[in-house]
Every structure is written in structure tokens, then in C-alpha cells.
Amino acid sequence: MPELPEVETVCGGLRQTILDDPIADICQRRADLRIPFPATLQDDLNGQTITHIRRRSKYILADLTNGKTLVIHLGMSGRILITEAGQSYTPQKHDHFIVDFRSGRKLVYTDPRRFGMIFTEDTDALDDHKAFRHLGPEPLSNHFDTDYFHQQLRKRKTPVKTALLDQELVVGIGNIYACEALYFAGIHPARPCNSLSRDETDALYRAIRHVLRIAIEAGGSTLKDYKHADGQMGYFQFQFAVYDQEGKPCKNCDCGQTSKEDRVQKIVQSGRSTYFCATKQV
Ligand SMILES: [Zn+2]
Incomplete structure (x- = not known):
């Protein structure tokens, strides 16, 4: 199961690869993971650009230009793969969510056990979302002393x-x-x-x-x-x-x-x- 250091490492990798690269299209290859994909996912993401990648607890937060945030939790077995621009990629059995970027790169979310979560929320309202509102301080932040x-x-x-x-x-x-x-x-x-x-x-x-x-x-x-x-x-x-x-x-x-x-x-x-x-x- 990915723990905080692994999630932080994934965030570091995403920062190196997918920032400021407009989202051309997304593909949901099933209706749900642990929870259903939101009905608005396509509208929330298409044409937007990811401006920041952050981590809160074990959630990956990708802030978008439209004031929304794409939230990804890797669950028990979730993995993220970033393909190179121009590299062809054949989706595998457990690839459930794919983001196509204008550069030709893809973000592929793979999760055999499907305990992961993908949803969007208004960036400003994130702290009040039920996934976040009860969370204590980050262990590496100054709030944890x-x-x-x-x-x-x-x-x-x-x-x-x-x-x-x-x-x-x-x-x-x-x-x-x-x-x-x-x-x-x-x-x-x-x-x-x-x-x-x-x-x-x-x-x-x-x-x-x-x-x-x-x-x-x-x-x-x-x-x-x-x-x-x-x-x-x-x-x-x-x-x-x-x-x-x-x-x-x-x-x-x-x-x-x-x-x-x-x-x-x-x-x-x-x-x-x-x-x-x-x-x-x-
Ligand atoms: Zn000992």
C-alpha cells in the first residue's frame, strides 16, 4: 500500500512531467473505483491545465486553471504511469483512468484492487470536503510540533x-x-x-x-x-x-x-x- 513517502514521490514525479501541459481528453475505462467517478469529470478536466501538484495526507491534489482540483488517492494498489510524448501506449487490464495531454503524454492510473479514488472539488472548498475536514496536521509541517x-x-x-x-x-x-x-x-x-x-x-x-x-x-x-x-x-x-x-x-x-x-x-x-x-x- 502506498504510504506518505511514496505519495510524496509520485507528486514529485508529476511535478516534473505534467504541469502546464493542457489536458486534451480523458478516458474513464469503468464507472467507478472505490467510489463512482463524478459525472462532471470530463467537463471539469478537458481543456484545463494543471498548475500545482500538492499532497494532503495520502491524497494527490492537482490544481486546475478553472479553480477546481483533481484529487487522486492510490488506495491499496494504485499506481500512476506517465508515458513519454509520442510514445504509443496500449491500455492494460487494470488501467481505469487515462488523461491525454496536448504534448502527447498520458497519465495512466492503474489499480488492480480498485480501492483508489478519483474526484474533483472546488479548490477553495477542499478543506471542507468530507475526505479532508477531519484531518490532523501533516507530520512534516510546522503545525505538527x-x-x-x-x-x-x-x-x-x-x-x-x-x-x-x-x-x-x-x-x-x-x-x-x-x-x-x-x-x-x-x-x-x-x-x-x-x-x-x-x-x-x-x-x-x-x-x-x-x-x-x-x-x-x-x-x-x-x-x-x-x-x-x-x-x-x-x-x-x-x-x-x-x-x-x-x-x-x-x-x-x-x-x-x-x-x-x-x-x-x-x-x-x-x-x-x-x-x-x-x-x-x-
Ligand atoms: Zn533488537
């Missing part, structure tokens, strides 16, 4: 890992980077939020921003090569410290020398898998 984070954790009794996935507290951390941040902060994922000391809160805050920035950098470094990967953007190899490493020793403590039970463990919290090192995370 240690005072805010400490206040939010202090009033919650839920496990801290679960709280990191609460989009009203902070958006877009996601399951993978919640596990990684707790690991680097040395905090057990089942700890109640209000049991964290101020120092632990600060360490977790730094770890969240660190793991997201490192992942975005990793995505950015693969982005240079996006053309060599058939135009596929936003997916990159990343070595996780604990995520999906059950039974393996982690690299930053001596759990590798102890019994297998002390190595990276997996538990399920609120229906999501949590990976952690019981030696390092207390």
Missing part, C-alpha cells in the same frame, strides 16, 4: 501505535512508518499514550519525522530513474528496521545474541500488524 504532540498523547489512553494511525491526531504516518518510528524511539507499541514522558514524546516526534524524511529521500533518489521503470513512480526498495522482519534480529541492539523470542515480534493492534523489538522497545 512537540507541544501539540505531547498534548494529544497526554489525553489518550489508547496504545501509542494505534494513536499514530489516528488521522485526526496526525495524518499519513501509516502502519509501516508507525512501527519504524516507535522502534527508533525505543518505545513499546502497546504503551498507553498517556504513559509517555515528555522526553519519550519528543524522541517519538523526532523519530516520526526522521523515518518519513529518509523514506522520501529514498523515493526521491529512485525518482531520477523513473523513466527506466516504464514510467512507474513512487515505489522503491526500502530496508525496514522492524517492519515485516518478524523473527529476525534487529540491527541496533543485541537481540540477535539472545533467544529467538527476544527478536523482532509481530502483534496485531486494532486489526493491523505491529512489528517491534522487545529488547529495544520498552
